[in-house]
Amino acid sequence: MRILKESIKVKSFNYKEQNDYSWSMIIDLDRCNGCGACVVGCQAENNVATVGEEEVGRKRNMHWLRIERYIEGEYPDVKVRFLPMMCQHCASAPCESVCPVYATYHNPEGLNVQVYNRCIGTRFCGNNCPYSVRYFNWFDSSFPEPVNNQLNPDVSVRERGIMEKCSMCMQRIRRGKDTAKDEGREVKDGDIQPACAQTCPTGAITFGNINDHESKVYKMAHSGRAISLFEEKGTHPAVKYLKGGTNDVIG
Amino acid sequence: MDRRSFLKLSGVAASAGAVGACSRASQKVIPFVETPNDGANPVDGDWYATTCRECNAGCGIIVRTVNGRVKKIEGNAMHPVSRGKACARGQAAAQTVYHPERLTSPMLKGAGGFEAIGWDKAVDILSQRFTEAEGKLFFLNNGANDAASGIVSAIFGKMDGFVSAGNQEPGFETLRAGGKDLASFPRMPFPDLDHAQFAILFGADIFESGPSPVFWGGAFGECRRGRASVRGRLVYAGPRLSATAAVCDLWLPIPPGRLGVLTLSVAQVVVDIIITRKLASSIPRNALGRWSNALREYEPEKVAAQLEMMPEHIRKLALPFVDESPSVAIAGADVTGHANGVAALDAVEFLNMLSYEIGREKLRIHERLTPEPNDDLKRRIAGALGVDHEAQGFSRLADLVGGMEQGNFSMGIIHHTNPVFDTPSGLKFKEAMAKVGFTVAVSNFMDETAAEATLVLPDHHWLEAWSVQTPDFVPGVPVFNLQQPVIRPFFDTRSGADIILAAATAAKLKTPAATTEAFVKGTIKRFRAEMHGAPVYLDDNAFNRHLLRNGGWWPEQIETEAAPVPSGTVLWEYRDKLKAPEPEFDGAENPFYLHPFQTVHMGRGQGANSGWLQEAPDPITTLMWQFWVEMNPATAAKLGVVEGDMVKISSAHGSITAPVFPYKGIRPDVVAVPIGYGHTNYGKLANGRGENVMTLLGAKRDTVSGALAWRSQKVKVEKAEGRTKMLRNAHPEGEYKGEVFQL
C-alpha cells in the first residue's frame, strides 16, 4: 500500500515540477447554465460523430463533453443542477494502466493522451474509467459528402473500433505553443482556449497552465471552492470544479 | 490507421493490398488559381467576421475557413451582443452549410408536384408574375430588417396593395410594447443583469427563448461570479422550472398568468419600504403616495392566496430587492405569453424604475429609463434600408392572413420563414396561403411552407451571402451588423434577393441596385449619412474596411454613457397602469394549462434538421432525438402513466400525442411541450419526430398590443395507447452529488 501511494505521488507530481506547462481546466458550477453550447462546440471542433437515434438508444452517443443533470428535492422545493463532464486528465489515470498497447498514457504536460493509431479497441480503458468519459467507435463515423467539408483538418477522423475522448483540444494547444514559439515567448495565460471554454456563454470554463502561479486557473484552483471529482479514488484530475453556492432568499 | 488495417486485413487475400496502395495515386493537390493577396493564410485557416442569422439576436461571430470551407464558428470577442461567445444553434450552422438536403435548383409546382427548372426560367416566371401582380403582393420574413426586405420594399413599397410583414418570434412584440406608458418615449426594456446583485426573473426563460441566449448567458455569468466580493442572486417565478430557473437560487411556482399580480405585490411592499425608510429622494413624494394607494389591493395578504404563496414570502422577496440594490426585474416568456402580458410588463418596468431610483445615488448601473438606443438605430437602419419598421408584429401578420383569405394578393414572397409550421393552427396560415395564386418561397431547405409554395428558390446560406442586420435585442448600445460571405457558395444556389432584383429588372420595375452586394454597400452609405454616432473620422472606404474586419459597427467603448441617448422624462403620473388584469384562457373549461416552451436547441423548429442539435441532449430532460411532454409526477400518477407512456393532449384546435417525461419542476396543473418538433416536410432527420404543439393553439392575442398570447391555452390530457423508450443521456445519476454540492 505504501509503495502504491509512493508511486502515485511520483507519477502525479513529477511532471508538474519538470515541465513548463501543466494544463488544467476549471469549471465553475455556479456559472454553468446547462445550455449545451460547449457540447456542440466540442463536436464541431473535434470531428465527433453523431450516431443517430437508434444508437443513442443503445447509449453509444459519442459526445466528448456531456452535461450531467441532477434533480434534487420534491415539488415545490426542487433544485436542478448541471455538471459538465469530460475527460478529467487524471494524473494517475485508471485508464492508462490497463491499456495493453500503450495507446493511452500521460504526457509531460499533464494530459491524458489517446493515440488513435495505436489503439486496438480492447475497451479496457473505458471500463476502468470512473467518469465514463471514454467513447468507443462502434461504427465507421458517418461524414458523407458533403458534410465532410466541415471536418476540422487538424483532427483525425476516427474509424471503427477505437476509443476516443476529450483531448483538451490538443490541436489548439499545439497551435498556441506554435504561435508563441514564432514570437519567441512562452504561452501567455488566455492564449489557448479549448472549444468548450471559448464558446461557453456564461464563462464557466477556464483553461490554463497551472504551473504558472499567476494564471487564472492556478488562482481558481486555490480559491477554496475548488474540488476534484472522486478525490478518494486518488485519480488526481487536472479538471477541477468550483462548487456551486446556495443562499436561499426565502426561509 | 495502418496497424489496425493490418489486423483487419491479414486474413484477406493479398491481391487486395495492391488495390489499397494504388488508391493513393488518385489523390490530388488543387492549388488556388490566384493567391489571395490580403495576407490571408487559407491553408491554415482564416477567420472572417460576420453576423449569425440563426435567430434575430444578431450575435457577432467569427468563422474559421480552411481552403474555402467553413470549419468552425466562434463568437466575436469585440461584439457587444455575443462578447466572444456562441450558442449551440450558432455552432451548428457550420454543419448546416454542408447539409446534404440543401436545395440546389429552383422548383416549380406543376400537376405532378415540384419540378426542377433552370435559373433563367425561374427569373422569367417571376418577372412575368411581377408584371401581372401590379403591386398586389406580400412579403413575409422572420421579422428581420435585412437586405432582402430592403430590396423588396424598394421595388414594391410604394405600390398600392403591397404588404410587408414579419413572422417574429413570439413575445418580442409584447416586450417592446411593455413599459411604453411609463416614460415619455418608446423603448425596449433592457435590464442590466451584468451589474445586478439581486434579480427576479418573471417567467423569463432568458437562456431558451432569449432574446439572445448568448448575451443573457454572459450577463448571468457576470452577475453570478463576475465580481470578486458579490455573488449575484436570482429568483425565478413561473409555472415551470426551466433551464433558466435551474440556475436561480429559488423557484416560485406561480400559477400561469398571475405574474403581474406578484410583480405588483412586490412593488407594493417596495413602495411602502421607500416611504418608511425615506429612500429614493428623486421620486416626488406625492407620486409615491398615489402609487401606495393604487397598490393597496395588491398587499401580500390580499393576493397571497391566488399566488399560492405565503404573504411573508412575498415580503421576503421584496426586502432584498431594496437591500441588495442594484436589483433588476426581468420579464420573459411567461409574461409575454399571456393575454394580460403588456399589463404585467408595465408592472415589471415599474418595479425596475423603483429599483433604479433606489440605487441611483450609489451605483453604476445603466440608465434605467432611457430610450433603447437600438430602437432608435433600428429605425434609422430601417430608414436606410427603406423598410417599414413597424412591420414585425403579430397584428400585421394576422391582418396579412386576413387579406390573403379575401384574395387581396395575387402573389406573395415568403423569405426564410416557415409560418405553416410555426404559427398557431388558429391563425390558419396554410389555408390562407392556398388562396394566393402564386407564392414564392426563398429558402435553404424544403420545409412545410416551401412545400405549399408554387415556386421555390434555393437561397445562399447566410454564411455565403451579403446582408445587414440590427440585433433584435440589444445591450444598451447601438449595433449595426454586417453579414458578409465567408466562403464562395458551395451549391448551385443564387441569392434570393438577387433573383428578385433580376426578375424586377426584367419586368421593367425600378430597382434600388443591381445586386444585393451593391445594395448592402449603398445601405451602408445611407446609414452613415443618417447615423450621427458613426465614426466621422473614417472615410467611406475606411468605414467599409472597418465593417468587414469587425463584422459591423458599434461604439468602441461599450459603456452606456458613450451611447448617444437623449435623457427622457419619467411620467410620475403613472398610476392607472398599475393593474394586473385576470388572465384569459382559450378553452378555459379544460383542466390543464398548456405551456409550450422553446428549447435551447430547436429554436422554432429550424434546428430540427441538424444532426448535431438533435443529438445534443436537452438540458432538463437530457433527451436526444426525441419529443416529450413534461408533467408533474403527481399529475402523471393521477393519469396512470409513467415515463415513456403516451398521452393525448387535445384542445378545440387539434390534438397531439407525446410520451410523458415526469418532471418534479412543474406545477401539477401545467403540461409543458417543447416547440419545434413534429416536422412533416423538413428532411430525413426532422420528419416524424414528435408532433407540433402549434396545432393545439388558437390565435389568442394580448389585449393591449395584439401580440400572440402563446401560453393562454388550456387543454385536456388523457392516457393514450403505446409506450416509447425515452432516450436519456446515460450517466450515473446522483453519484457525484454529495461531493460536488456540499456546502
Place this chain on the structure above:
Amino acid sequence: MNFSKLSPTARLLILFLTLAGMGGGAFAGIVYFGPIWLTTWAPAQPIKYSHKLHVETNKIPCQYCHTYARRSEISSVPSADRCANCHEYVKPDAPEIVKTMEYFNEDRPIEWVKVFDLPDHVWFNHKRHIAKDVPCQKCHGPVETMDVVSRTNEFPMGFCLSCHQENGAPTDCWTCHT
C-alpha cells in the same frame, strides 16, 4: 509432432495454413513498412513541370513557389498566377507554358497528383521545420535533380522519430498524432 501420422487432409490443411500465414506476414510487412515497390512512384502530372530546370539550372529557391512552407503547416503548391508571373515573359510559346496559361486564363486550378503524402492521423508542420533550418531535401530527397518528381521517402514513423531524437525535438505522441 509426427506429420506422417496425420491424414492427407490434415497435412494439406497445415500446408495451406502455413502458406496463408506467410502470405499474411508478407502482406503485413507491406502494410506496415509501406509499399516498398512504390518508392519510385513518379506519377504523370497535368503539366510536365521540371524541378531540375527551375531549381538546379535556374537557381530558383524552393520557397519562391512553395510560399506557405515558412508560414504555415502546409507548404502549398503554387497557384497558377505564380507561374504566370514569370512565364508571361519567359518562353510564353513553349507548349507546356501555353497549357499552364490556359488554366490560368480559364480560371481553372491545375489538379496536381500528390507525390508525397502522410496518413490522416499524422500532423506535420512545415513552418516549424523550416524555422529550424531543416533542408527540404532531408525529407523530400533530391527534388532539384528530378525532371519528374518521384517519391523517395515513405515517411515511416522511425524516419521522423530518429531525427527528432537526434535533435532533441519533442517525441510525445501528441506532437504528431491527434
